Amino acid sequence: MVAGINCFDCLKSLIASKTDTTDLQTHHRLSQISYMIDYRREKPRVAMVTSSVTRAAGGLAPIVLRLTASLVNSGYPATILSVEDEYWSDVSKKIGAAAGEAFPACGPAKVRSAVRYSPGLHRRLEQLCPEVAHTHGLWQYPSMAVLKWGQSTKRPWVVSPQGMLDKWALDQSPVKKRVASIAFESKHLGQAGCVHALAEGEYEAIRAFGIRSPICLIPNGVDSPEFAIGQEPAWKNDCGDRRVLLFLGRIHPKKGLSELIEAWRMLNEQDPVTCKWFLAIVGWDDGNHLQALRQQAADAGLSDCIGFYGPVFDGGKSATLSSANAFVLPSYSEGMPMAVLEAWSHGLVAAITPKCNLSEGYEHGGAVKILPEPHSIASGLQSILRLKESEQAIRSQMARAFAEEQFSWKIIANKFRSVYDWLAGHDSRPNCVRLD
Numbered sequence: 001m002v003a004g005i006n007c008f009d010c011l012k013s014l015i016a017s018k019t020d021t022t023d024l025q026t027h028h029r030l031s032q033i034s035y036m037i038d039y040r041r042e043k044p045r046v047a048m049v050t051s052s053v054t055r056a057a058g059g060l061a062p063i064v065l066r067l068t069a070s071l072v073n074s075g076y077p078a079t080i081l082s083v084e085d086e087y088w089s090d091v092s093k094k095i096g097a098a099a100g101e102a103f104p105a106c107g108p109a110k111v112r113s114a115v116r117y118s119p120g121l122h123r124r125l126e127q128l129c130p131e132v133a134h135t136h137g138l139w140q141y142p143s144m145a146v147l148k149w150g151q152s153t154k155r156p157w158v159v160s161p162q163g164m165l166d167k168w169a170l171d172q173s174p175v176k177k178r179v180a181s182i183a184f185e186s187k188h189l190g191q192a193g194c195v196h197a198l199a200e201g202e203y204e205a206i207r208a209f210g211i212r213s214p215i216c217l218i219p220n221g222v223d224s225p226e227f228a229i230g231q232e233p234a235w236k237n238d239c240g241d242r243r244v245l246l247f248l249g250r251i252h253p254k255k256g257l258s259e260l261i262e263a264w265r266m267l268n269e270q271d272p273v274t275c276k277w278f279l280a281i282v283g284w285d286d287g288n289h290l291q292a293l294r295q296q297a298a299d300a301g302l303s304d305c306i307g308f309y310g311p312v313f314d315g316g317k318s319a320t321l322s323s324a325n326a327f328v329l330p331s332y333s334e335g336m337p338m339a340v341l342e343a344w345s346h347g348l349v350a351a352i353t354p355k356c357n358l359s360e361g362y363e364h365g366g367a368v369k370i371l372p373e374p375h376s377i378a379s380g381l382q383s384i385l386r387l388k389e390s391e392q393a394i395r396s397q398m399a400r401a402f403a404e405e406q407f408s409w410k411i412i413a414n415k416f417r418s419v420y421d422w423l424a425g426h427d428s429r430p431n432c433v434r435l436d
Contacts (some may be wrong), residue, residue, distance in 0.1 A: 018433070031049075036108075046420050048080045049146050051116040053099055054087035057137075057310065058250055060162055063220055063316045064136050070100055070221070070413035081124055083116045083141070086163055114176070116140040125149045131424040132158040134416075137187070138164045139180045143188040151165040156265055156423040158416075161199070162334025165205045166355070168254065184248030189213065193423040194433060198336035199357035203434070211251040216433045221412035222341035231319035234309040240277035244304075245381070246324035246338045246348070247279070248312075252286040256330030256353070256372035257293055263330075263377035265300040270378075273385050277305075282320055284311040321346040325392075326384050330357055330372045338368075344403035347396035349387075360406070366399030370426050371379070 001388035048068050053061045066082060071078040082088075093100050103120030116328055122145040125133065135146045138161050150157045163169060170177060177185075189195060189206075189278050194214045197203040227323025235244060248256055258280075267274040279302075281293070290308065297306045312320050327343035327350040334356045341358075343350050351368045352358060363368030387395065418430035 001018060019260075032058075032066055033326075042390045044128055044422070045076060046134055047125060047130040047413065048078065048100070048134050048136060049121070049142045050080070050082050051142050052085050052088075053080060053102070053141045054083045054091050054354075055143075055243045055313070056083055056085045056087055057336055058286075059335075061138055062338055063162070065095070066223065066409050067413060067416065068100070070409040071417060072098075074413060074417070076417055079128070079130075081142075082123050083121060083127075084120045097246065110394070114140075116142065119143075121145050122148060124150070129153060129155070129281045131155065132193070132420045134160065134420075136160045137162060138189075139177055140184055144184040147184055147188040147191070150191065158196055159189055159192045159204065160424070161189075161202070161335070163202065163333060163357070165202070165209050166335075167205065168333035168335045169344060170209075172254075186210075187400045194419055199359075201354070201357050202335065214435050215435050216415075216430070218412060218415045218419075218432055219411035220336045220338060222338065222407045223320065223409060224346050224404070225318065225342075225345050227301065231315045233280070233320050233323040233393040234282065234312070234316075235278065235280045236305045238307045240281070242276055242278040242327040244323065245279050245326050245328055245385075246320065246326050246343070247281045247283070248317075248320060248343070249283045249329065249337065250286045251281070251283050251290045251293065253289055254332045256332055256377070257281065257289075258296060259374050260328060260330050260375040261293060261296050261302065261373055261383065262301065264306060265302060266374060266378045267381060267385070268302065268305060271382055271385070273382075275305075277325075277385055279306045280309060280320075280324070281306065282309045282312060307380070317342075321348070324348055327351070327357060328370075328377075328381065329353070330370055330377050332372050341403060341407050342412055344399040344407075345389065347400040349392065349399055351377070351382055351384060361399075361402065364398060365395050365401040366402045 035329055048064050050064050051057065053064055068078045068080050072118060082102045083105050084099060090101050102120045105116050105118050107117050116143055120239055125145055126149060129143040132147045133149060135157060146157050157406055189211045190213060192213045194216050195206055195211055197206055197217050198219055199214050203217060215362060264279050294308055296302060314402055327348040329337060329340055329352045331353055332355060336357045340350050340356055351370045353370055353372050358367065362369050368380045368383055370377045373409040415432050418427065419433060422429050
């Protein structure tokens, strides 16, 4: 092994001496070889396995990408194995090796979309044979691939359901989930070395599903905000000098948007302060729900005070968050929504339901409690809309500080690192793991 490493070092030194070449194609190829040498020398200790790391995965994609990047940045070898979709090439071109590897989905179109069957992913996981695998999400082929890998290698794995065992989520497409549960998901969860819960509510949902595996309680993380220079929010020409209440996320019935629009109608009729605000609904339409919401707003005479905008990414997302004045998510079911953490990191006070699994925000001043029904939403929003400028500045500082102190990716990655090391037999059980 020592001789092998010395040979690798000599080859890398030779490559380094040639990288000043003006032949860009040769330079690129030498860089690829250098990368592969590093890859062969140090296999990943953990492999993140998931159905997608693109926008098709919604909020799950940035969680997987940022956790992996934070581990790698701390010197902990990690990689990502996922399944290709229509957006994969965009992600791969943008962030390169940080996106990991993606493998084609096989079978008829409906199978590719719903199941994400990808034998190449399983083969690659077998080849890498990391010390620990970490599945993100449920009900699809990555769960089966990790289960087969774990059973054949006798190595441990972690499962992050990310809210998919919440009762509301289980009630959606229940037949498909029962079939998947019988076929592989119950074993995937039940034989896991550890199941990941984002908060106490998800811990209880996991136990209610009958899973007795150890559970680690670790929240999602969030980056410090990057403020986009020169970019304007999509509502710039629509809201005038009004302040902006922002919803950012999937346009889906579980988000409580119909209830939000009804609450906005009530507020516009009952509280004059609402005329100083504009409701911006930003996100991608999941399941053709958007048209019904547009019609609801038009029928209520709210077209001038509600705007619907498409999805935003990167600088556009930063401009959206930094230009808003408050945030709302009246959701029926969540894991731990990245949008709320990002709103807090931008200093936005958020009206959120307990199903967001961020009830600590109520105590730390970053959140107002609402339920996913119009009267509760209206009452909660009214308390935000009526904040004086000085009061809002204080609450904004509290929200930002809470995000930085509790949800930085460095802190989150270190907690996961302790779980992986425990499962691999390198360390004792960390405090975040519960056996009860």
